[in-house]
Amino acid sequence: MLWRKLRARQLEGYKFRRQQQVGSYIVDFINFEKGIIIELDGGQHATNRDRDEEREAWLRGEGFQIIRFWNNDVFQNLEGVLETIRRKLTVPLP
Secondary structure: OHHHHHHHHOOOOOOOEEEEEEOOEEEEEEEOOOOEEEEEEOHHHHOOHHHHHHHHHHHHHOOOEEEEEEHHHHHHOHHHHHHHHHHHHHOOOO
């Protein structure tokens, strides 16, 4: 559902890639121009907290911002998810 709204520069004209390798990790969606990674989390992330924190620390160390959403957020509030992403995209880089 989310990919249908991000692909082909549909969100504010920004290009996203899906299932992209960054270092030794695969991220769900990424915009290299703004350095934003979007991760969708299902139930498995509740049990893999340490691994997720290590991964996120490495990605942040490489200069990426990470936005996480639960799968249910996408299914139940897609417009709210898109608005959160839109706000991150339109904030000027420091």
